[in-house]
Amino acid sequence: MDHNHIPPTVRRTYGADDLSTAPSFAGGFINFGDWHGIDLTAPSPEDRVHSQEQLYRRVLATFPEPREQLRLAEVGCGRGLGAALALREFRFASVTGVDIHPDQIERARAVNARALATYPDRLAFTLGSAGELPFAHASLDGLYSVEAAQHFRELATFAREAARVLRPGGRLAVTTFFAAPGAEITERLKILLASFADGLDVAHPLDAFTTDLTTAGFTAVSTESIGADVWPGLDRYLTDTVPADHWTRNFLPAWRHGLLDYHLVTATRT
Numbered sequence: 001m002d003h004n005h006i007p008p009t010v011r012r013t014y015g016a017d018d019l020s021t022a023p024s025f026a027g028g029f030i031n032f033g034d035w036h037g038i039d040l041t042a043p044s045p046e047d048r049v050h051s052q053e054q055l056y057r058r059v060l061a062t063f064p065e066p067r068e069q070l071r072l073a074e075v076g077c078g079r080g081l082g083a084a085l086a087l088r089e090f091r092f093a094s095v096t097g098v099d100i101h102p103d104q105i106e107r108a109r110a111v112n113a114r115a116l117a118t119y120p121d122r123l124a125f126t127l128g129s130a131g132e133l134p135f136a137h138a139s140l141d142g143l144y145s146v147e148a149a150q151h152f153r154e155l156a157t158f159a160r161e162a163a164r165v166l167r168p169g170g171r172l173a174v175t176t177f178f179a180a181p182g183a184e185i186t187e188r189l190k191i192l193l194a195s196f197a198d199g200l201d202v203a204h205p206l207d208a209f210t211t212d213l214t215t216a217g218f219t220a221v222s223t224e225s226i227g228a229d230v231w232p233g234l235d236r237y238l239t240d241t242v243p244a245d246h247w248t249r250n251f252l253p254a255w256r257h258g259l260l261d262y263h264l265v266t267a268t269r270t
């Protein structure tokens with residue numbers, strides 16, 4: 001299997017369509033956000049950016065202090081704003097953003113040109129895929145991913161790759177939406193959400209991923225449901241930014257009906 005093959009919907013969404021420019025996102029980030037503590041009366045584009053930064057902070061805060069010695073990589077870095085935030089705010093030794101789409105790597109390098117010049121040895125963006133990570137065995141102290149794993153065709157290979165590139169004791173943190181188990185749920189998601197119907201998103205059950213991690217050599221695998229901080233805030237923002245019948249409005253009912261949830265998964269390499 002060619003792990004660097006880009007599925008057609010992923011190629012289009014992050015190539016010509018450049019999803020970061022869609023009204024549901026803001027500031028160059030492409031995630032649904034952690035809206036905890038944000039006033040939802042009339043959320044602004046600045047609030048939207050803040051929600052996306054907060055999601056990154058929630059993931060990055062799982063890496064234990066002291067962080068100055070930690071070499072990290074992000075899988076599915078998009079425009080690389082989260083990787084730059086990781087370096088700036090969390091002061092890791094280095095952060096390498098990896099993305100499967102060459103356009104995203106080009107954008108990440110352009111958007112973060114100043115940060116790349118400021119930290120030439122500490123920040124980098126490189127082409128690569130979750131199924132074939134561009135790192136040597138045991139070369140990283142931490143690996144994280146924000147709202148990208150729903151695009152990975154299968155998670156067992158990603159779990160094995162994460163285990164390969166992390167040193168013993170290295171930490172993994174992955175956040176995105178996972179499906180409830182069952183073929184019937186997958187069918188219902190495809191009816192409600194165009195991204196599942198057209199193959200952009202894959203309905204990965206959470207339990208299957210945690211099993212993949214244990215099988216690959218991770219311990220202390222832990223999951224936290226964070227949907228309550230994601231979906232109501234996102235939907236409030238969408239109310240003002242997309243038409244009422246836009247398919248993305250179906251994420252909230254899908255969550256309320258238990259078809260999917262947003263999770264933060266952490267694990268330690270044995």
Ligand SMILES: C[S@@+](CC[C@H](N)C(=O)[O-])C[C@H]1O[C@@H](n2cnc3c(N)ncnc32)[C@H](O)[C@@H]1O
Pocket residue numbers: 010014028029030031075076077078079082098099100101104128129130131145146147148151152153
């Ligand atoms: C929803 S965006 C999230 C971007 C960024 N993490 C953020 O929060 O702004 C998902 C990103 O994952 C990338 N991606 C999709 N499949 C991938 C894979 N198999 N390996 C690495 N990156 C992938 C896409 O190209 C896209 O840039």
